[in-house]
Amino acid sequence: MKMYFIIIVGFAFTLLSLTSCEDWIEVDQPDVIEQEQAFSDKNSTRLAMLGLYGLMTDLVEPMFLAGEVRADLVTATKSADAYIKEFSNNSFSASNPYISPKPFYTLINNTNDFLHRFEVMQTNQEMDSIEYVQYKSELIAIRVWTQHQIAKIYGTCDYYTQVLTPENSEEVETLPYGTELLEKLLSDIMYCDTTTFTSVYDSEIWNSVRFSDYFVNAIMAELYLDLGEYDLAYEKFEEVTRIGDYESRAAHRFSLSLSLREEVWMEELFLDNWESSRLIDNAIFIIAFDNNYNQSHELFSWTKSLNYQVAPATWYYDYFNEHANANPEKFDYRFLSMQDGDDNIGLNNYYINKYSEDDRPYIVARTARLELLRYYCMNHIEDEDGTYDAYRDLNDIRSRVNAPMIEASFTMFNERDSAMLWLEDRIIEEMAFETGFEGHRWYDLMRIAKRRNDPAYLADKVAQKYPENTREEIRERLMDPENWYIPIFD
Amino acid sequence: MDKIMNRCFRLSVLLLLLVSSMTVNGQDQKVIEGYVFAAENNSPMEGIKVSAKHIKVKSASTDENGFFKLEVKEPGKTSTLMLIFSYPGYQVKEQYGTVGETMQVHLSRIGDYTADQAVYFPYDVKKQRVLTSAVENVDFSNSSQVLSSNFEQLLDHSSARIISASGAPGEGNVINIRGYSSIFAEAKPLVVIDGQVLGNYRFEETSIDGYFHDPLINIDPRNIEAITILKDAPSAALYGASASNGVILIKTKEAKVGKTEFDINSHYGTNYMNKRIPVIKSSDYIKPYLLEQMYSNGFFMFEDYFIEDPEFNQYYRYNNVSDWQETTFGMGNSAGVNINVRGGDAIAKYFLSGGYLHDEGSVDNTHYNRFNARFNADIDMAEWLTATANMGVTYSNGKLMQQGLSYANPVLTSLVKSPFLAPFLIDSNNVELPLTEDADILGFSNPYEIINSSEVNLSAYNFMGTINFNVQITDHLQGNVRGSSEMNKLNENVFIPNHGFFNNDYPDLNQVRKGISSFSRLSTEFNLVYRNTFSGVHNLSGTGGVRTYSDEIIQDIGTGVGTPSDEFKDLGTTLDDGRTKSGYQFFRKGFNSFLSASYNFREQLFVDLTFSADASSNMGMEATPRINGMPVAFSPAIGLGWDLSRPMGLSYTAFLNYFKVRISGGQMANTSYDPYISKNFYLPRQYYTATGYIKPILENEALQWEKTNKVNLGSDMSFARQKLFVTLDVYYHNTQDLLNSFNKNVTFGNEYWDNEGQVNTLGSELSVRLRAYDSKVFKWHTELRMAQYTSVIAGMDRDLIYDFGAGQKLFSNRQPAGAFYGYEVVGVIASAEDAEQLNLSHSNGSKFKAGDIQFRDQDDNNIIDDVDKVVIGNPAPDFFGGWVNKITLGQFSLVTDISFVVGNDIYNHTRRELESMSGFENQSTATLRRWQIDGQETDMPTAVWGDPMGNSRFSERWIEDGSYIRLKRVTLQVDLKKWLKTSNNSELYITGINLLTLDNYLGYDPEFAYGSSILWEGIDYCKFPQNRSVMVGVKFRL
The missing domain is CATH 2.60.40.1120 (Carboxypeptidase-like, regulatory domain)
Structure with missing residues (x-):
């Protein structure tokens, strides 16, 4: 009996010790997805990448604050949160939750991780090469776009394309927002230049993702623009908005270039049912939200809710009213971008009307803006008639929203340098009227200030939104281009 | 006889x-x-x-x-x-x-403390004399009448630090042995009950705000026979990498051969709390204050509150003198009964126990009921085979209240609620109507309603059971096979009505919250125990074996708001908007193999060696060292002891009777930490209508577990004919490879865990036990314990600043671990002239004016910003301990139990609510001396709506000395043996708990706990204060 017992126990013990301990401690956690499950088949791999767009939703508030609230068109209301006021005042404290570059780098780390996984899958022949190229292109484009945003907001970017480890993170280069970085980004995104994405988008969900070769071209165009390569940038912008190939593929997607229909402009931004509106045709890239899934952004509550925290700057509202079309018979649709608001909120009794719901998509790139940037390039290219052509097209696009014609004499285009400056001012003004409050203003001002080598251009413009007693102080601070970027506190 | x-x-x-x-x-x-x-x-x-x-x-x-x-x-x-x-x-x-x-x-x-005392030890009962380790036999014989609902209070009689979480009935305790060796990994000691290694998993968050979940409250102190604390490396290493914070070994009462014994133990008593915080009670003070607040923001509201005309129909409604603290606190009853039966014959022995406890808190309408049963049996199945079963089952339910910063915390609300309001409606003829007031328009709930209609209910089921088969293989060798199971399930039910409550997030809506939390563990153990003596003088014993465990942890919480009326209390009828859900589920598995050997020569020279190897599912698979590709954490340790009594010629009659020195050292691994932080995994992330995956954490499969190097030098001495027994230990802990989540640079946008930094702890413990007087009629035994430690951070490349919401804690080289980090306060700027001279400004550019706090500008740049933060307090005590006296005169004995903590700092968040002077909260009477006129010298700044200058920021203002001396228990007991003419133990006793506390703390109670981690140490978020109690009880043996 005793012997039996000992034998049985001994046997059980031996069995236990023979079972691989490694298997015992490798636990399949129910709450998470292991790498093998995440990329187990075609569908799940495709689906997995949607998470990256989910991460982009975290960038909406920081991008809006950095690109718009800092600039001249928008100020914080009296009831605004202290951290939003910091953006409006261009002075930041470390505890401000919206200034951290971390969500941007989280997105980069995730794209790098996916790139790495796909490369392994491709090597192991778990993914076919056409798919691989499409996925890789998409990931690279997302990364380049993100890195470009970081550079624009923070003035520097930690450039890396590998999965980070403590060892290799020591070698990560921090590059200033300048030629070296932009060229690196351009050479990265060149990989996507010849990729066709369209075939991927056969399922419903892809209507919301909108990742396309148009967006790749838009990213490239803006990179060229930053480099001052106006010819190349012009070509890329034109590819997005004009080139015939696209017309045949996306019937009326870019209606801006086909017929500058007036209602389209309005629908782009103000119709509630955006999925069925023409917005989907005019948006090159959007970040989508859906209340039904508890997804929302703050832009509605900041701009349009009962106690909105940011509002159009008084000078801008006045200026706009002075220059927009007041003819009641032909309604200037641009008037829709601002509405009368609550007197109690403070100085600003009109609000921004571009975010009518808290799950409206955030537009990263749309044709109208790209078109205006195209004029901007046209104005600067080597072509003699560039400035005049840009002037003509600008009036064209204005007419679609019933804006009055900008008057100019033909002779003034003979003096190209002065005409260029004059038209640049008109274009930037139209960009404010048309695409204001959409998160790009600061970079547009910065671009011109840099091009003209005149910090006062930006400083003066931004300073005018402040009360007179603080104007000079702000102006002085912004005269130093170092202060054009949000500081990184670690 | x-x-x-x-x-x-x-x-x-x-x-x-x-x-x-x-x-x-x-x-x-x-x-x-x-x-x-x-x-x-x-x-x-x-x-x-x-x-x-x-x-x-x-x-x-x-x-x-x-x-x-x-x-x-x-x-x-x-x-x-x-x-x-x-x-x-x-x-x-x-x-x-x-x-x-x-x-x-x-x-x-x-009962007399000597070197021959039997110490319950893993796999053995050993004499204190033969131990080389810092092992403490907890002597709770003097506190057997402890009426606490949980056993942890018994540890008051040890060098461990026991902090009672709060006075809410059924809340547990924090146990800390020798300070904190870790920041983010587990800091709780391991608990082993009857050989069963408990998971002791604590749910950090439940549906109940501020509730501290402590699974150990399910262990009834009356069923415990012995407790041993293993503090140093060679003793604790027997349990491997889960034991780096020490081990508490519990032995429940044993089955016994012989006459069947019945023990009946019953008590009845009262809980109360009579400390009050001095808040403003008179309308004459609070109303001008409210006006001042409103004017400083440029508005005037709530006119009705300020109409001083008795003809006004609401006059009586808004002109009361309510003492809301009296509404909140009351008397609670406590009653309990426990029946133990033990008996058996040579073949089968048993111990059976059943108990019931009903405990009402001093906050009105709170109570805790517990039913527990325990069954222990020993069966000699054959000469060589013994089976032992130990099982405990507990069911408890409690009616609690929200604690912490909740709008339904009655303790906090009763302090900030304006005193001129009343709990009931009062009509224009000054008649109180039987209708309760709703929340006031200042934004505070009605404490009367919180007490009477908030429903915060908790029920818990707990099972712990283990069966062990012991086989006598040879005369010197035994084998054990053990299987154990542990389950702990919490059901939380919270309903906060609409009427009477001010829900800021969802105004005018009630709130429902339901939660289920469950922990289960299956564990096994095989071991061999060897004992032999060679030539009569070489004593050798050894143990080796393998343990495995497998845990499952599940929590699901659902919240909803706005049921159709306060009659509906289910989640189903809540609104679609405002529903939230959270939950998680994960597994933990691991195994631990151990080998230990003890040798002594003539019980004079002692050598202990312990070695253990652990692997668990928490570990990163690339961590080193690895065996067969699997990471393994080693915990080697050695202990040496030398009994010098004989070489020194000590004898009973000499002044020094016994003298032993011990030295031990080793390395303890700690593998108890978040199972995800090293792993390569993805989480779902929804985008629009579909779900994708993201990587939340950059994996670090090479993440190392923490390792604590421990050295202990100790000595046991007995003096004066064994009347005095002294134990002194000095220890040094050096924890390496601290788990650290801070990012090396911003590029690590993802969470990334790495090993960086060390904690070094130097400490000492002294215990003195003296039989001061010892005659047949009169006895006086006294026992003093003192412990002290300091923990300092080293080896961190960058400071770790931990944000706990209301403030920050700092972990920085050469600084005490977990020190409070904030602004130093110079005083209140008395006059405009002073303000101009100081020329200090806020980081947002505004200037500090007269009446504002002058924070120290450490970098002299005239801007008060993050750079000016310094260490402003250390929550770790300078020393702490206890002093127990037992005086026996004939049948009467008096036991006093005093505990003390000296030199710890507390962040008093309650006071911050009461002295910030930035909103409509009622304030403490100290704010009556606030700065009001230019030139006024005071320590209390001006009252300004919204506190734009941050006068109430996390600063020295809120850091207080938490030292206290507390008469924890005083018991008078009468031995009834003589009168009942029985030889069995029978006693009648009366006990007072927490009757007297000497402290300077301005909050309710300097003793509280939110969690077992250093990150929570010393942060007082308005927990319920400890009860004071008076109890009478009897103990009979039949």
């Missing part, structure tokens, strides 16, 4: 003498002789049974002079052997005797 015994002994002595005289001429015959005395008074003891340990001898007995003579027939290997002396009521004494020598043996009573 005793007489008969004595006669028997005498007879046997006579017989023995007869036999010995017959064999006195035998060749191999050796004789050991000596005298046996009672240690307490050095009187000779008669009738002591004397035998030898490792060889068979005919036992002897002492005569009336305490003399004995033992004859040994041994084939002459050694002339030294160990004798055993035993006598009822006395500790069994083992002592080496040598042939030819006359031994002097002193026996100590059970």
